[in-house]
Amino acid sequence: MSSVEESKDVIRIPVSRLGLGMFVVAIDRKESKVAISNAGQIKHKDSIAKLEKAGIKSVWVDVERSSDSCGLKKKAAPLKARKPVITRATKQAQAKNILTEAKTLVRKVLSETYEGKAVEVAPFEDIADNMIESVMDDADALKCVSALRTKDAYLLEHSVNVAFLLVTFGKHLNLDKSLLKEMAIGGILHDIGKIQVDNKILHKPGKLTEAEFEEIKKHQTYAIDIMNETVGLSQVSKDVCLMHHEKLDGKGYPKGLKGDEIPQHGRMSCIVDIFDALTATRCYKEAMSPAAAFKILMSLTPFHLDQTLVYEFIRCVGIYPVGSLVQLSDERVGIVWESKGRDALNPVVKCFYSLKHRRYTEVTFVDLKKSDLHIERGISPRSLDVDPSPFY
Known part of the structure; x- marks a missing residue:
């Protein structure tokens, strides 16, 4: 033995x-x-x-x-499969693919709707699932990519951004995933009625006349018909689409709904639609900084917008949202790169340009929690006279 x-x-x-x-x-x-x-x-x-x-x-x-x-030899612990490290760049690439796919789908559906074809819901469900997964994984990556927008593709980008913001806002409010999905689909489709509006009015660079504004408002009437013909669309998705111009005081359109007649997801769509429109560059206006847009949202409470939800939306997005441009106290300009788990005034900023010297600088990341610098103000890309897109 x-x-x-x-x-x-x-x-x-x-x-x-x-x-x-x-x-x-x-x-x-x-x-x-x-x-x-x-x-x-x-x-x-x-x-x-x-x-x-x-x-x-x-x-x-x-x-x-x-x-x-x-002196005794222990068994080696089984090796755990190493989880692949996914970088912010990879996540941004994945987010960009989702947004590109969503815009391609919206373009296709707008074209088919114009030709009188019915909307198929299934492709939007897939996009919504991918969008929710991306937001749950890292909403900041999607925010950075969605900050890259062009005035020529406004209708496409606005539709997708509204959907993304609704998912982000809904996640912040701890809403159920199935509800987030229905809201995302409604967000993507929320402006579908505009395909029936005269392009000259839709893209007019100057101020609209009263008659032209009434014509613009008809996009919601057109949307009612489209929604009614769409098989498999949930009531929540329809509400998001048809309520984003309603107001709590009953002075909105298309139905003049008032107070409790507008459910929470309908009220959220009003806030998100206005915010994204204000922070977008159009042929007739510059993009507003998020901080300036927040002031306008607040001015519309409590008569037009739900005040509690506006406060929550500001908390959700942040004073200086990821992807927005800011000027630091040393006159450097950068992109808000990371804000998760931080107080609103001290994100990580990716600096790339100096207003003081009017030139690009070496790209550096500034952690405002560990720096004497602070954010002086939020700025719009147009005010820079340089293109920030390569730095996203």
Whole structure:
């Protein structure tokens, strides 16, 4: 018989080979294994001497519970599969693909709707699922990508951004995923009625006449017809689409709904639609900074917009949202890069330009929590006279 016999993690060892730190769980008595009440590590040589004096020839030792220094070889712990490290750049690339796919789908549906074809809901469900997954994983990556927008693609980008903002806002309010999905679909489709509006009015660079504004408002009437013909669209999705111009005081359109007639998701769509429109560059206006847009949202409470939800939306997006441009106190300009888990005034800023010297600078990340610098103001891309898009 060999001097050491294995049984899983417990092995039999002759008392003569016992060492300090070994964890004894049982003794051999007349060739039978007998558990002992005082199981534990051998801490003194006296304990070994007592076993020898009692005539014990061998004992059972738990290898895993013995100390690392006792000389016994423990089993190697199974290697855990390493989770691949996904960088912010990778997440942004994934987010960009989602937004591109969404805009392509919106373009296709607008074209088909113009031709009188019915909207198919299934493709929007897939986009909504991907959007929710991306927001749950890292909303900041999607925010940075959605900050890149062009005035020529406004209708496409606005529709997708409204959907994304609704998902982000809904996540902030701890809404159920199934509800987020329905809201996202409604957000993507919320301006679908505009396909029936005259392009000259829709893209007019100057102020609209009263008659032209009435024509613009008809996009919601057109949307009612489109929604009614769309099979499989939930009531929540329809509400988001048809309520984003309603007002709490009943002075909105298309139905002049008032107060409790507008459910929470309908009220959210009003806030998100206005915010995204204000922060977008159009052929007739510059983009507002988020801070300036927040002031306008607040001015519309409590008569037009739900005040509690506006406050929550500002908390959700942040005073300086990820992806927005800011000027630091040393006159450097940068992109708000990271704000998760931070107070609103101290994000990480990716600096790339100096207003003071009117030139690009070496790209540096400034953690305002650890810096003497602070954000002086939010700025719009147009006011820079340089293109920030390569730095996203």
